Amino acid sequence: MPRTLDGQITMEKTPSYFVTKEAPSRVCIMNCQTKLIVVVRDPVTRAVSDYTQTLSKNPGLPSFQSLALKNSTTGVIDTTWSAVRIGLYAKHLENWLQYFPLSHFLFVSGERLVSDPAGEMGRVQDFLGLKRVVSDKHFYFNQTKGFPCLKKPEGSSRPRCLGKSKGRPHPQIPSEILQRLRDFYRPFNHRFYQMSGQDFGWD
Ligand SMILES: Nc1ncnc2c1ncn2[C@@H]1O[C@H](COP(=O)(O)OS(=O)(=O)O)[C@@H](OP(=O)(O)O)[C@H]1O
Numbered sequence: 081m082p083r084t085l086d087g088q089i090t091m092e093k094t095p096s097y098f099v100t101k102e103a104p105s106r107v108c109i110m111n112c113q114t115k116l117i118v119v120v121r122d123p124v125t126r127a128v129s130d131y132t133q134t135l136s137k138n139p140g141l142p143s144f145q146s147l148a149l150k151n152s153t154t155g156v157i158d159t160t161w162s163a164v165r166i167g168l169y170a171k172h173l174e175n176w177l178q179y180f181p182l183s184h185f186l187f188v189s190g191e192r193l194v195s196d197p198a199g200e201m202g203r204v205q206d207f208l209g210l211k212r213v214v215s216d217k218h219f220y221f222n223q224t225k226g227f228p229c230l231k232k233p234e235g236s237s238r239p240r241c242l243g244k245s246k247g248r249p250h251p252q253i254p255s256e257i258l259q260r261l262r263d264f265y266r267p268f269n270h271r272f273y274q275m276s277g278q279d280f281g282w283d
Contacts, residue, residue, distance in 0.1 A: 104176045116184050119193065120169055132248055148260075155260050173275055187276050198219055201214045220239065225242075227242065
């Protein structure tokens with residue numbers, strides 16, 4: 081990584097850090113003043129999205145329900161499945177809060193990143209102490225993609241949407257399985273709202 085010069089900030093993006101036990105202590109040893117941005121979305125949709133991603137690489141994958149449930153009769157959720165475990169945001173945050181104060185975190189809503197990308201980017205810029213440069217005028221809604229895209233990315237004269245692996249249609253999951261997962265996540269979501277001081281409105 082190049083040196084950070086005066087007036088520059090260094091950013092690094094690794095989604096798995098948030099759910100990795102050793103990550104907070106290691107980041108703190110490196111620089112405990114680090115600001116941390118976490119993008120979170122409804123853990124049920126997140127789990128289906130995660131499954132969709134794995135399925136695209138491995139079409140022979142067992143069904144979502146067979147992976148999500150430990151036992152189909154009792155409906156007990158398998159928390160060892162990473163697609164389920166990652167959505168336990170309160171647990172992961174608890175681990176990070178042993179090393180970093182809450183003021184070092186910005187929680188970005190994955191849902192608002194789609195419905196109001198400029199609004200969410202405004203919060204990111206404020207959190208990082210940057211002038212608000214990215215605004216509404218940088219985004220447009222692309223009907224074909226079904227998502228907001230950048231009107232004119234830096235160094236390009238053409239609009240740009242995220243790639244094919246982002247915003248894929250999700251497979252249909254039986255509603256009772258989704259409901260079971262919603263019930264499972266509810267207490268963890270509420271704890272996360274309390275800890276973060278933000279209600280994401282997932283249920
Ligand atoms: N602008 C725009 N265009 C396309 N997709 C968008 C956009 N903003 C957010 N999303 C949502 O981002 C989801 C993919 O995020 P990931 O978690 O895979 O991102 S990352 O790999 O951690 O970078 C992806 O999830 P899926 O819909 O499940 O593919 C999208 O819902």
